[in-house]
Amino acid sequence: MSAQVEKDPADWAVLGRVSGLFGVRGWIKVFSHTSPKENILDHPAWFLLRDGQWQEYKLRQGKVHGKGIVASLEAVEDRDQAAALNGAEIAIPRDQLPVIPADEYYWCDLEGKRVVNLEGTELGRVDYLFETGANDVMVVKGDCQRLLPFVAQVIKEVDLDGDLITVDWDPDF
Known part of the structure; x- marks a missing residue:
């Protein structure tokens, strides 16, 4: 040590x-x-x-x-x-860490980022991610806990410098 x-x-x-x-x-x-x-x-x-x-x-x-x-x-x-x-x-x-392509992310880079939907509604912050057999899942904690699949249909933009992830997600879901 x-x-x-x-x-x-x-x-x-x-x-x-x-x-x-x-x-x-x-x-x-x-x-x-x-x-x-x-x-x-x-x-x-x-x-x-x-x-x-x-x-x-x-x-x-x-x-x-x-x-x-x-x-x-x-x-x-x-x-x-x-x-x-x-x-x-x-x-x-x-x-x-190894350099990765621009459209890939280390989970540790996503944790703590603000998550908003396309309408600008804040859903919370990324608490952690986990792997399933089909895709990775992003756990977002805000007024409630949401499990968002980390797939292109949901994740619209990741701005690491701006501390923001934009998603196509209904806040009532």
């Missing part, structure tokens, strides 16, 4: 979180937001959010285990040290 790192929250891409302990030798369970889930293991260093600060941990070893991911981090030698990481978000510096 190295020193704490100070960066603006916009400089980080959250890839997952520590979701539990695995064994007695300091291994952790990881809930991965990457697709496929094992892509989180492609990053040799993870930054974990602890006490409001990002701390770097080198990935010693990791693997798919059942439906999840387990990992061993340098400087985490026992179950007690691993327990101190439980619930921590796992991120990398945003500039380490």
Whole structure:
């Protein structure tokens, strides 16, 4: 583990979180937001959010285990040290993400954006996204929670710089 790192929250891409302990030798369970889930293991260093600060941990070893991911981090030698990481978000510096085409988006870039329909009615903000077999779904929280399919028929414009996603969606639905 190295020193704490100070960066603006916009400089980080959250890839997952520590979701539990695995064994007695300091291994952790990881809930991965990457697709496929094992892509989180492609990053040799993870930054974990602890006490409001990002701390770097080198990935010693990791693997798919059942439906999840387990990992061993340098400087985490026992179950007690691993327990101190439980619930921590796992991120990398945003500039380490691969460049993607202009019409594709990282989920972390969409989270928190305002969502309005074509008539200008504010529906809320993107809380999170999840994957289904057919398409991704955007969870929008405002006066109520709405589940919007992330498909071209619904998503009309994404303006990351303007903090806005325009959708073709009836606010009563």
